[in-house]
Each structure stands twice: as structure tokens, then as C-alpha cells.
Amino acid sequence: MAQIIDGKTISQQVRQEVKEGVAQWVKGGGVIPGLATVLVGDDPASQVYVKNKNKATVEAGMHSRHIPLPVTTSESQLLELIDNLNRDSSIHGILVQLPLPSQIKSSKILEAIDPKKDVDGFHPINVGRLVSGDATLMPCTPLGVMRLIKETGMDLRGKNAVIVGRSNIVGKPMALLLLQANATVTICHSHTKDLQQKVKEADVVVAAIGKPNFVKGDWIKTGAVIIDVGINRLPNGKLVGDVDFEAASREAAWITPVPGGVGPVTIAMLLNNTLLATKNISH
Ligand code: GUN
Numbered sequence: 001m002a003q004i005i006d007g008k009t010i011s012q013q014v015r016q017e018v019k020e021g022v023a024q025w026v027k028g029g030g031v032i033p034g035l036a037t038v039l040v041g042d043d044p045a046s047q048v049y050v051k052n053k054n055k056a057t058v059e060a061g062m063h064s065r066h067i068p069l070p071v072t073t074s075e076s077q078l079l080e081l082i083d084n085l086n087r088d089s090s091i092h093g094i095l096v097q098l099p100l101p102s103q104i105k106s107s108k109i110l111e112a113i114d115p116k117k118d119v120d121g122f123h124p125i126n127v128g129r130l131v132s133g134d135a136t137l138m139p140c141t142p143l144g145v146m147r148l149i150k151e152t153g154m155d156l157r158g159k160n161a162v163i164v165g166r167s168n169i170v171g172k173p174m175a176l177l178l179l180q181a182n183a184t185v186t187i188c189h190s191h192t193k194d195l196q197q198k199v200k201e202a203d204v205v206v207a208a209i210g211k212p213n214f215v216k217g218d219w220i221k222t223g224a225v226i227i228d229v230g231i232n233r234l235p236n237g238k239l240v241g242d243v244d245f246e247a248a249s250r251e252a253a254w255i256t257p258v259p260g261g262v263g264p265v266t267i268a269m270l271l272n273n274t275l276l277a278t279k280n281i282s283h
Contacts, residue, residue, distance in 0.1 A: 002226070002252040005148050011264035014147065015060055018271045022061040025279065033278035034063040035093040035119065035270075036085050040078065040104065041071035045233075046097050053095065053267055060271045063090065075104045079112050086114040092281050093119035093274040098169065116281050119273040122168065130176050136280060137273050142174040144265035145206055145227050146181070152225050152254045156181040160201050164188045164215060164242070165208035170229055174206055195219075207242035217247020226255040229262050 026032055035057045039050045050066065057064035067081065078096075085094050094117045100106045110118075115125040121139040129135035149156065161183040165171040175185045183204065188195050199205055199219040207215050208229035220226065230242030241258030249255055256262055 002249040002255040003152075005151055005225075005227075005254050005256045005261065007144075007148060007256060007261040007264045010147060010151055011268040014265065014268035015056060015271060018268065018275055019060045021272075021275050025275065026061070030282060031090075031092075031278065032061070032063050033093070033274050034065065034088075034091045035095065035274045036065045036067060036088075036091045038067045038069065038078070038081065038085075038094070038096045040069045040073050040097075040100055042068075045231075050097050053270060056267045056271055057274065060275075062271070062274060065091065071101050073101070073104070075108060078104055078109055082109065082112045086112075086117065091117065092278040093117055093270075095120055095270070117277055119270060119277055121173065121273070127168075127173075130173060133180055136276055138177070139169060139173040140269040140273060141170050141208075141229060141262060141266045142177050143269040143272075144262055145174060145229065146177050147265055147269070148227055148256060148262065149204060149225060154204070154225055154254075156183040156204070159183045159203040160186070161204040161206070162186045162188060162198055162202035163206045163208065164195070164199070165206075165210070165229070167208065170206075170208040174208070178204070178206075205243075209242045211242055212240045213242070213244040215243040215248065217244050217249075217251055220248050220251035222251050223253045224251070226252045227262065228256050228258050231258060231263065 037050050054064045054066050085091050094113050096109055110122045115123045118126050118137050121137045126137050130138055161178040163171050163174050166187050166189045175187050178185045188198050196219045200221055204225045206227045212232035226248055228241035228243045232240050239259050
């Protein structure tokens with residue numbers, strides 16, 4: 001039976017570390033770190049995510065500013081807001097919640113954010129730095145996944161890591177972080193042949209497809225580490241991940257639950273990025 005990787009407890013540890021980091025920074029004369037979150041539209045799930053991010057920001061001793069915008073917001077209106085936030089000296093991190101409505105091209109928005117304030121690590125400059133291995137601000141979810149894997153004590157060197165999903169937010173940056181940790185990385189997606197067989201060879205599986213219970217228990221190699229990035233709401237209201245948790249738990253050595261796995265740690269990494277951004281801007 002797999003051991004549970006407790007994302008809640010780990011996130012509390014990281015958040016406490018960030019809180020202490022912020023207190024020390026401010027005590028040394030540093031400016032209070034400020035995070036701006038922008039949410040376009042009223043998607044209920046996105047509203048919950050952003051609310052949790054704001055709450056955690058304040059609890060870490062940082063300043064939080066939330067800007068909700070109507071779903072009809074135009075690209076130029078959003079660009080104007082980004083421009084103002086870029087210039088605002090009380091704001092050190094800018095997070096525009098994705099996805100954006102179809103009239104707004106997300107790449108255009110992400111490119112407009114000052115790379116120094118890009119706490120999501122989505123700006124092409126920061127993506128490029130991540131590829132080169134010299135990034136400071138890196139995407140929060142993949143960072144959180146690395147923190148969760150660390151908790152298992154697994155040394156990633158030479159291990160087979162299989163990522164299911166190739167999004168810019170999770171799959172692609174995840175591959176780069178695992179590669180940096182010297183894992184042998186495979187990225188699988190909807191066109192992958194023999195997906196089941198690929199997963200079967202994985203010492204670490206990162207599931208980020210967005211389909212409930214997509215990865216089956218009998219695909220899992222005995223003793224593997226399973227990180228489930230999915231958050232899917234079933235018609236009955238229950239939240240489940242991308243992995244069949246019950247069945248996978250019988251094969252894996254370690255597994256993350258949904259909820260209470262990747263989600264809380266992602267937020268903790270955002271706080272850490274905000275502190276990092278503040279320090280970089282102030283120097
Ligand atoms: N939507 C889903 N995940 C994320 C994330 O990590 N950052 C932003 N900005 N939007 C998201």
C-alpha cells in the first residue's frame with residue numbers, strides 16, 4: 001500500500017519558511033512584498049484558486065491585491081492594467097489567472113508582464129532561462145511537484161520520469177525540472193502510442209491531463225512515485241485527480257491525494273516566487 005505524500009503539511013512548512021523569510025526581509029528594511037492577482041470572468045473554480053492564493057499571501061505577511069475583471073474585458077484593457085501593475089512599485093508579483101476568455105490572446109498578456117514580476121514563470125524570457133537552467137522564477141506547479149518528490153526521498157538521478165500531459169503550465173516546464181534533476185524524461189500526450197506501456201516503465205509519474213481517473217492502477221510500476229496534478233469535479237460534486245487513486249495506491253510506493261496533494265504546494269511556491277521577485281527587484 002502506497003504512502004500518502006501529504007501536500008497540506010508540506011505546504012504549511014514551505015509557507016512558514018516564506019513567512020519567516022518575509023519577516024526577516026522586512027526587518028532588514030526591505031519593502032513588503034506585494035502580489036497582484038488578476039481574474040477575468042467568473043469561472044467558479046478559478047475564483048476559488050485565486051481566493052486561496054490571496055489568503056495565503058496575506059498569511060505570509062505579504063500584501064495582496066486582487067483585480068477581478070468582467071468576462072467582456074478586451075485585450076487592450078488588460079494590457080493597460082498590466083502596464084500599470086508593471087510600474088507600480090508596491091507590486092512585485094503579477095499573476096493573471098488562466099485560462100483567459102477567447103477574445104484575449106494569453107501569449108500577448110504573458111509577454112506584457114515584466115519578467116521580474118512574472119511569479120508564474122510564463123514569460124518567454126523566463127521560459128528560455130528555464131530551458132537553459134538558469135531561471136529564478138519558475139512555474140509554481142512543477143516546482144511544487146519537485147518539492148513533493150523530494151519528500152519521498154527518491155533520488156531522481158537516472159530514474160524514468162513519465163509526464164502525461166504537455167501543457168505550458170505543467171507538462172513542459174515539469175519535463176525541464178525533472179531533466180535538471182538528471183531523470184530520464186518522457187512526455188506523453190493524446191497522440192502517444194502505447195501510453196500504458198510508457199507509464200509502466202516509470203519510476204515517477206506526473207499526471208497532468210485533466211481527465212478524471214485517466215491513469216489506471218494496473219499501468220503503475222510496483223514501487224513508483226505518483227504525482228497527480230489533476231483536479232476534476234465529477235457530476236456528483238466529488239473532486240478527483242487524473243489517476244485512479246485507490247487502484248494506483250496498491251502498486252505505488254508513494255502517491256499524492258486529490259485534493260490535498262499538489263494544489264496546496266503550488267500556492268506555497270507562488271509565495272516563495274513572490275518573495276524571490278521582491279528581492280530581485282529591490283537589488
Ligand atoms: N491556471 C491553472 N494553473 C495556473 C497557474 O499556475 N497560474 C495561472 N496564472 N493560471 C493558472
